[in-house]
Amino acid sequence: MFFLCVAGSFGELIRTQLAVPDNQFMDAFAYTQTVTLHGLLMILWVLSPLGVGLANYIVPLQIGAKDLAFPRLNALSYFTYLFSGVLLVGTLFVPGGSAATGWTFYAPLNTIQFSPQPGATLAVLAIALLAVSVTLSSINFLTTIARNRAKGVTWKRLPIFTWSVVMTMALMLFAFPPLAAGTLLLTTDRVLGTVFFSSPQGGSILWDQMFWFFGHPEVYIVVLPAIGIIAEVFMTFGKRGLFGRTAFLVELGAVTFLSMDVYMHHMFTTGVNYTLLQSYSITTMAISVPFEGLVIGLVLTLHRSRIKITTPFLFAVAAIFTVTLGGVTGVLQAFPVLDYAFRGTYWVVGHFHYVMAGTTLFGLVAGLYYWWPKITKRMYNEKIGIATFIASFVGFNILYFPYFLLMDMPRRIFTYSIASGLAPLNFDATIGAYIFGPAFLLAILNLVFSLRKKSVSGPNPWEAKEMEWTGNLSTASSSSDSASDQKLIDSKEATKNV
């Protein structure tokens, strides 16, 4: 089941990769639908589940629990997620097409008046279902981590990845209800004819508020597990502990807390008054301080360490690289005046792809590579791993860096004229996409093909110190019953992967 969870998010990932076509050969409606589904799938059905999937497998091992606290709830959450994902992709085949509003579903474009297709209603329903799934999951994880730790695994000794999952889940618990409420209200609007979002008296702003109260924490929901993974990877391959662990955890907490106070920066151009705008500008800058601290902590973890260059390590380094670039460009947008200019252009697209596709995806893939020998007992091909890493990192930058230079190109336009002068950079980005996509697919196939290999990697190929590898509670004070729990899991795994 746990393995399925990872594999499921995995399949979703590949499918989504396939579902993102190039933008030239479609008409505006097809293009907008694609943009919408690309955004929705990538953020809600790929990035967060990938993190949650890894957490599902690793967290119980890291805290010495047999399983999550409520296995059936976990299954329910998983199948709700799977169903909602299938439903969302299915909306493409509904007559009239799927939602074409962008993943932000801005009101009143999302109402029945302007998007009459039933596919859009179903897409909204899929999001609502996902919110259910996420809520179940977050309850499950928080309970597990709070109640099912093995003896000796105190909060203080909790591994960094588990801490990052705690923060993520807490955020999910707070951030998703507005989304759930918003999508339900939208559904009643669309099905029962209410006027929450279609009313000209501010329905538009209401949706903005509800959506972004979820939307901004969501960024941190996907990025925090990645940060936790990067920390684990750096520690293992640098053969040292985390630089400033306590500070790191405090910063993690600060980021989590602040991430719920910054969402208004998505609404700088909606005509909110300047004082409010300034205050959100300040919180946005404030969040960059602990986040910067996290990055510095990670970077300094490499200081005086002994680094073994492996694929997961390289992906983690790439994630740090992209978070730096994505972060700097993000802070710039905290300044309202610059935001007026950048908002809705490819500059923003570049920024969040650096954070989402760069940091989060690279970080999560680092985790996938890192824990792959643990999960499957197989070792991937290191040379191919490094080669695909280089190709995807180069491709990534060719793809997304031009976006920063394309700041005169508005988002979500399906074509542009030659006269606009946007063509060369766009062409460059497309080349990058053709490098990045296949390279990334290969990186993942590398893992998949390792399943067919007979060579079984040892229980701890990285010589890591964390508990999920050592398989005993040596880091904690080992008590007999929790040690047996640990063995139980190992034998279960072994049978699962025969």
Added chain:
Amino acid sequence: MAAMVFFIITNREKKGQEKFIPEKRLSRTRARDAVIFAVISIIILFSVNVAGDRLTPNARFQPSVAESYLIHVTAYQWSFRFDYPGNVSSMGFLYVPENTIVMFNVTSTDVMHNFYLMQYRVSIDAIPGRFNVIWITTPALGSNSQLNYTVICKELCGTGHTSMEIPMTVMSQSAFNQWLTNQTATNSTVTGG
């Protein structure tokens, strides 16, 4: 932050040379360092913010209606309509007089749009039921007879979003007034005002 990329690269190369068996040799972190780091970055950020604020006073202080030329902007799927003082309107193009503070009062009749003056890099959302205001100061024409700018919609507003791009022309005061009077004349003859 850019210096940090540097950090990563230098640190990584150093370590690549000596990869050996695990050995914990940690440098101690001090809380003081962390605080210093935080304070430095806070100072940098806020000084940039204050500087930005100083450099762009136009963003904060809304000019009075009296000293500016007010144009009502109505975005719709998929173009803009401009209503000038004196019951004159234009659809799909915008004329503004030179050397003037032009204030735009922006709204929308259907979905959410965004009114973006591309070369000025200022934008404001056009939201149904709400009126948002932005303003620019048009340049003096000098030797040019007119200057051309672009206005686009930056918020996805449906399938015609891409085509929502219209020209803005800065004209001399006299040409602009001439155009206004012509329009008023045709309005009264064609539609009866």
